[in-house]
Amino acid sequence: MAIQKHDNLINGQWVAGAKYAPNINPSNLADVIGDYTQADAAQLDGAVKAARAAFPAWSTGNIQARADALDKIGSEILARREELGTLLAREEGKTKPEGIGEATRAGNIFKFFAGECLRLTGEVVPSVRSGVSVEITREPVGVIGLITPWNFPIAIPAWKTAPALAYGNCVILKPADLVPGCAWALADIISRSGIPAGVFNLVMGRGSVIGDPLVTHPGIDAISFTGSQSVGARIAQQCAVNLKKVQLEMGGKNPQVILDDADLAQAVELSVQSAFFSTGQRCTAASRLIVTEGIYPRFIEAMKQRMASLKVGDALAAGIDIGPVSSQAQLEQDLSYVEIGQAEGAVLVAGGQRVTCSTEGFYMVPALLTDTTAGMRINREEVFGPVASIIRVKGYEEALAESNNTPYGLSAGIATTSLKHASHFKRHSQAGMVMVNLPTAGVDYHVPFGGRKGSSYGSREQGRYAQEFFTTVKTSYIGS
Ligand code: NAD
Numbered sequence: 445m446a447i448q449k450h451d452n453l454i455n456g457q458w459v460a461g462a463k464y465a466p467n468i469n470p471s472n473l474a475d476v477i478g479d480y481t482q483a484d485a486a487q488l489d490g491a492v493k494a495a496r497a498a499f500p501a502w503s504t505g506n507i508q509a510r511a512d513a514l515d516k517i518g519s520e521i522l523a524r525r526e527e528l529g530t531l532l533a534r535e536e537g538k539t540k541p542e543g544i545g546e547a548t549r550a551g552n553i554f555k556f557f558a559g560e561c562l563r564l565t566g567e568v569v570p571s572v573r574s575g576v577s578v579e580i581t582r583e584p585v586g587v588i589g590l591i592t593p594w595n596f597p598i599a600i601p602a603w604k605t606a607p608a609l610a611y612g613n614c615v616i617l618k619p620a621d622l623v624p625g626c627a628w629a630l631a632d633i634i635s636r637s638g639i640p641a642g643v644f645n646l647v648m649g650r651g652s653v654i655g656d657p658l659v660t661h662p663g664i665d666a667i668s669f670t671g672s673q674s675v676g677a678r679i680a681q682q683c684a685v686n687l688k689k690v691q692l693e694m695g696g697k698n699p700q701v702i703l704d705d706a707d708l709a710q711a712v713e714l715s716v717q718s719a720f721f722s723t724g725q726r727c728t729a730a731s732r733l734i735v736t737e738g739i740y741p742r743f744i745e746a747m748k749q750r751m752a753s754l755k756v757g758d759a760l761a762a763g764i765d766i767g768p769v770s771s772q773a774q775l776e777q778d779l780s781y782v783e784i785g786q787a788e789g790a791v792l793v794a795g796g797q798r799v800t801c802s803t804e805g806f807y808m809v810p811a812l813l814t815d816t817t818a819g820m821r822i823n824r825e826e827v828f829g830p831v832a833s834i835i836r837v838k839g840y841e842e843a844l845a846e847s848n849n850t851p852y853g854l855s856a857g858i859a860t861t862s863l864k865h866a867s868h869f870k871r872h873s874q875a876g877m878v879m880v881n882l883p884t885a886g887v888d889y890h891v892p893f894g895g896r897k898g899s900s901y902g903s904r905e906q907g908r909y910a911q912e913f914f915t916t917v918k919t920s921y922i923g924s
Pocket of ligand 1: 619620726
């Protein structure tokens with residue numbers, strides 16, 4: 445069967461880029477999902493011009509029409525969640541149920557922001573001057589570049605695109621070149637939603653080719669980026685020089701604290717979930733399990749038992765817990781950190797090796813390292829794979845200090861039956877999101893998402909807090 449070609453969406457038209465690249469299934473390297481075009485800087489420039497031309501009408505247009513279009517997009521995603529979730533599992537390697545869950549989330553996000561189109565408010569306040577009144581309103585920012593990573597191929601494009609459009613901005617979406625399939629499917633749905641040409645543009649391509657031209661383009665007013673800390677820091681510098689608004693969501697080295705008084709079965713389940721589900725490829729994955737000494741031996745034994753029952757295999761097969769790693773480069777990175785950890789003195793007590801399945805793919809058994817200490821690279825650097833390390837601590841105070849002992853601050857979890865410790869941890873954790881007796885990963889779509897320290901920069905994403913980034917405030921003074 446001929447491999448289908450997928451083009452960029454620019455000014456309402458599907459247009460071929462400079463070349464095509466194959467989208468390969470990490471569960472089966474012989475399976476080519478499709479060929480996806482790759483833009484160059486000239487094509488990107490055309491997309492920005494189209495978005496600028498569409499902005500005046502869209503930004504001042506009818507909000508009911510905006511709400512209807514976003515609602516229609518959400519409805520189509522939800523109606524096709526099984527098909528889109530399957531595509532997601534095929535291109536990224538999450539299991540099919542996880543893929544369907546992510547597609548559902550994307551649909552719900554569009555529905556949520558359809559409502560937000562109608563809920564934007566301002567303020568009228570008295571002036572300190574007689575005969576004057578003051579109005580504070582929010583307006584769209586302009587044309588926004590959205591740059592997304594490979595690990596949430598539909599949810600992250602959705603959670604940036606939906607608020608950008610809801611608040612009246614025009615968009616250039618540049619998805620990760622490893623997983624363009626879901627972003628293309630989303631663009632296809634948007635192209636049939638009634639949103640005018642040029643308001644939403646999909647520009648696929650490599651970050652090394654169109655990243656700089658997008659971030660530094662004078663026609664782009666703001667950049668919303670999710671990805672690695674190194675690329676994020678570079679984008680922040682470029683935006684500062686060009687005085688653009690910027691929002692960055694980056695990596696994590698998330699702690700999961702297990703106290704002596706935790707329910708052991710629950711602690712093991714949420715640790716396995718946090719560390720290894722979605723193949724550990726979540727920015728909110730727990731990679732540092734910080735365990736107090738009273739429960740330490742029992743916890744390790746129970747983890748080993750639970751991990752032995754995990755089924756690694758083809759993301760589309762039934763009954764699989766852990767799909768493949770997304771790429772050869774990521775697999776090599778994961779395996780190398782298992783080596784690095786052991787060279788630093790850690791003990792590998794489970795998994796950590798590549799495995800073969802019926803098809804050739806990037807399969808790896810989740811790894812658990814014990815006897816690790818805070819200074820080790822395995823506890824400082826983001827691995828971004830199914831690799832977790834255990835740090836043994838004396839009690840709660842040390843566990844809290846250790847959980848905060850990281851340059852990152854995205855998500856942090858605690859497993860405990862103590863209200864006192866749970867409440868203290870919620871207040872004193874230096875993370876943007878705190879989980880009590882829940883996995884560090886897995887969040888609601890209608891509330892703010894984001895971190896502190898090296899994990900995030902700029903205002904929060906998602907929920908109504910998204911308006912901080914996607915609108916700009918105007919203060920108007922009215923005399924009599
Ligand atoms: P990445 O930084 O390599 O790439 C992210 C995006 O940036 C891709 O679209 C890429 O093409 C683009 N890019 C690359 N170079 C660029 C440049 N010079 N200019 C502009 N854009 C450029 O990240 P990744 O490997 O795709 O994703 C994994 C990372 O994302 C991990 O660090 C993970 O923690 C992070 N992540 C964070 C969150 C969060 O919300 N905090 C969510 C998901 C993933």
